[in-house]
Amino acid sequence: MSERVAVQDVGKTYRLGKVTVTALAGVSLAVTAGEFLAIAGPSGSGKTTLLNLIGCLDAPTSGTIAIDGEAIGGLSAGRRADLRARKLGFVFQTFNLIPVLTAWENVEYPLLLQRRRGDVAAKVRAALEHVGLADRARHRPPELSGGQQQRVAIARALVTEPALVLADEPTANLDSRTGHEIVELMRRLNRERGTTFVFSTHDPRIVQAADRVLEISDGRLQS
Amino acid sequence: MPLQLKLAIRNVFRNRRRTLITLAALAFGVAAIIVFGGFVHSIYWGVRESTIRSQIGHIQLYRAGYSEKGTIAPYDYLIDDYQALRAELLKLPHVKAVTGRLGFSGLVSTGDTTTSFVGIGVQPEGETDLSSLAVIVDGKELASGDPRGITLGVGLARAFGVKPGDDLTLLTTTRHGAINALAVKVRGVWESGEKAYDDRFLRVGLSEVQRLLDLEGGEVQSIVLLLDATEHTARVRAEVDRLIRERGLPLEVRTWEDLALRYHQVRELFGRIFAVLTLIVSIMVVFGITNTMTMAIFERTREIGTIMALGTRGRGVVSMFVLEGIALGLLGGVAGLLLGVGLAKAITAWGLQLPPPPGSTRGFAVQIFVVPEVLVQAFRLSLITAALASLYPAWRAARLNVVEALRHV
Numbered sequence: 089m090s091e092r093v094a095v096q097d098v099g100k101t102y103r104l105g106k107v108t109v110t111a112l113a114g115v116s117l118a119v120t121a122g123e124f125l126a127i128a129g130p131s132g133s134g135k136t137t138l139l140n141l142i143g144c145l146d147a148p149t150s151g152t153i154a155i156d157g158e159a160i161g162g163l164s165a166g167r168r169a170d171l172r173a174r175k176l177g178f179v180f181q182t183f184n185l186i187p188v189l190t191a192w193e194n195v196e197y198p199l200l201l202q203r204r205r206g207d208v209a210a211k212v213r214a215a216l217e218h219v220g221l222a223d224r225a226r227h228r229p230p231e232l233s234g235g236q237q238q239r240v241a242i243a244r245a246l247v248t249e250p251a252l253v254l255a256d257e258p259t260a261n262l263d264s265r266t267g268h269e270i271v272e273l274m275r276r277l278n279r280e281r282g283t284t285f286v287f288s289t290h291d292p293r294i295v296q297a298a299d300r301v302l303e304i305s306d307g308r309l310q311s
Numbered sequence: 312m313p314l315q316l317k318l319a320i321r322n323v324f325r326n327r328r329r330t331l332i333t334l335a336a337l338a339f340g341v342a343a344i345i346v347f348g349g350f351v352h353s354i355y356w357g358v359r360e361s362t363i364r365s366q367i368g369h370i371q372l373y374r375a376g377y378s379e380k381g382t383i384a385p386y387d388y389l390i391d392d393y394q395a396l397r398a399e400l401l402k403l404p405h406v407k408a409v410t411g412r413l414g415f416s417g418l419v420s421t422g423d424t425t426t427s428f429v430g431i432g433v434q435p436e437g438e439t440d441l442s443s444l445a446v447i448v449d450g451k452e453l454a455s456g457d458p459r460g461i462t463l464g465v466g467l468a469r470a471f472g473v474k475p476g477d478d479l480t481l482l483t484t485t486r487h488g489a490i491n492a493l494a495v496k497v498r499g500v501w502e503s504g505e506k507a508y509d510d511r512f513l514r515v516g517l518s519e520v521q522r523l524l525d526l527e528g529g530e531v532q533s534i535v536l537l538l539d540a541t542e543h544t545a546r547v548r549a550e551v552d553r554l555i556r557e558r559g560l561p562l563e564v565r566t567w568e569d570l571a572l573r574y575h576q577v578r579e580l581f582g583r584i585f586a587v588l589t590l591i592v593s594i595m596v597v598f599g600i601t602n603t604m605t606m607a608i609f610e611r612t613r614e615i616g617t618i619m620a621l622g623t624r625g626r627g628v629v630s631m632f633v634l635e636g637i638a639l640g641l642l643g644g645v646a647g648l649l650l651g652v653g654l655a656k657a658i659t660a661w662g663l664q665l666p667p668p669p670g671s672t673r674g675f676a677v678q679i680f681v682v683p684e685v686l687v688q689a690f691r692l693s694l695i696t697a698a699l700a701s702l703y704p705a706w707r708a709a710r711l712n713v714v715e716a717l718r719h720v
Contacts, residue, residue, distance in 0.1 A: 140714050143620070145620055145713045145714050145717070146713070146714045165624075165625065166624050166625065169619065169622050169623065169624045169625075170622065170624070171622075172620065172621065172622040173621065173622020173623075174622070176622075178620050178621065180617070180717070182613075184613065184614070184616075184617040184620075184717070186318070186614060186617070186618070187325075187614075188318065188321035188322055188325055189314075189317075189318065189321070193314065193317070196314065197314060197618070197621065198621050198622065200313075200314050201621060201622050201623060201627070202622075244621075
């Protein structure tokens with residue numbers, strides 16, 4: 089199987105006043121296409137930083153990251169934005185839907201960003217059907233439950249058929265039953281559509297669903 | 312509708328109260344420009360028309376050289392064939408009245424008191440139209456049938472204590488330098504509203520003045536044309552120029568625009584005041600929009616982070632907020648247009664009286680004209696200023712760090 093993500097000896101430090109904080113140190117990992125990978129660890133362990141780096145939202149202090157063989161170091165902010173639009177899908181802990189747009193429009197947004205020609209409506213409909221929310225298409229986020237909002241967010245992440253979906257603690261703001269449903273949904277989409285998922289969590293029950301689990305603590309992967 | 316636009320419009324109405332306050336500020340600014348602009352235009356119009364219709368007419372003709380040297384040697388620059396020319400000029404389209412004039416000055420006496428005057432010899436028929444804003448307040452207008460009857464300004468009449476029916480003597484020098492006198496009778500007293508004019512001027516029938524000045528050939532100093540509307544001035548002037556050229560007449564032409572000095576001064580003054588007001592309103596719009604946008608961006612930081620994470624480029628973020636600024640400017644502009652036009656009509660209908668302006672004796676009712684170009688200017692100001700004012704906050708939003716923005720609560 090081909091390599092979706094290659095992280096090579098990546099480190100990330102922040103300056104907090106006069107103190108330098110090491111968020112990640114010497115992290116290397118590879119994600120293969122179609123994988124359902126969990127990154128587990130307590131809060132503050134560096135999970136979000138790692139996902140942000142893989143997601144081209146942030147640049148590493150050292151090391152290299154490549155997505156589908158394309159090195160992302162040294163790309164301008166604009167090019168990184170294009171790469172995110174083209175290859176990545178995001179699911180956030182706090183859902184992060186645009187509140188003034190309906191579920192349909194939220195899912196439509198990344199397609200319009202790519203200026204995709206062809207049947208945008210069919211893609212949006214299919215994505216909402218996949219997450220079981222076709223009947224909620226005209227609702228705006230405040231009219232949806234947390235679980236429904238997260239499912240819309242998953243539909244939004246998947247609608248562009250990205251190479252990789254990054255989900256940062258996607259269940260942390262949901263009750264355990266809904267959280268479980270969300271993970272099941274992601275797992276099903278991973279199996280049915282072969283979408284690669286990398287998600288972070290500190291919930292041991294959710295970790296069980298993953299193909300592979302990488303433990304992280306104090307900015308280092310545990311072998 | 313493109314999603315960006317949909318997003319902008321919905322975001323505008325997200326915080327209704329704040330948007331309404333911003334729109335109210337915009338609308339009041341736009342309305343202020345419309346009302347003040349309309350008032351200024353009514354002043355321009357008032358000064359223009361009162362000058363044209365009480366003194367100078369729309370177009371004046373003189374003997375070539377008169378405007379340069381005529382004040383020193385007025386009788387060297389006279390128009391000879393006045394009657395024939397008048398008949399020709401009356402045939403031109405839009406010309407309502409043509410009248411010859413002779414300016415002279417001298418002393419006027421009641422027998423007991425004497426003062427100086429500025430006299431105008433006018434042709435009674437035609438002059439009534441031309442001086443429609445110098446209203447007879449006592450007695451009657453000049454009439455050809457009463458060649459010795461004169462009319463005078465209300466200030467002059469008051470200073471002298473004369474009323475219609477009283478006798479006066481006019482004393483002046485003829486074209487040849489001899490002293491000549493004319494016994495006249497007050498026929499009417501008029502008021503133009505312009506103090507300098509009302510205090511010094513009197514009007515006498517043209518034929519009597521010609522006799523008084525020893526101009527037996529029927530010469531006049533100037534020929535004044537009154538048109539049906541001021542807007543036709545340029546067109547008629549072209550016709551008059553053509554006539555002069557074709558006939559090879561030794562005449563020069565001046566329009567009210569050349570002669571109405573005060574009109575230009577008023578325009579200059581009010582134009583500047585209006586520019587200052589426009590600037591103040593622009594600053595108000597800039598602050599209002601910048602404040603609204605800055606607050607909106609602060610509140611929506613995480614949302615900005617999200618759309619950037621999804622792959623929106625910086626310029627996409629900028630255009631989203633600038634579109635919001637434009638939407639605010641557009642809505643504020645429309646509200647301002649409605650408010651401004653409504654106020655203009657209401658104030659005009661109300662008929663609020665203002666005291667006499669400097670140099671005038673008559674107060675006047677406030678009129679606010681609804682001027683299309685002022686409406687366009689006010690609306691454009693709202694739109695463009697709002698768009699420009701949103702640029703800086705939008706640019707700052709586009710420079711947000713995605714990771715930090717996503718973490719923002």
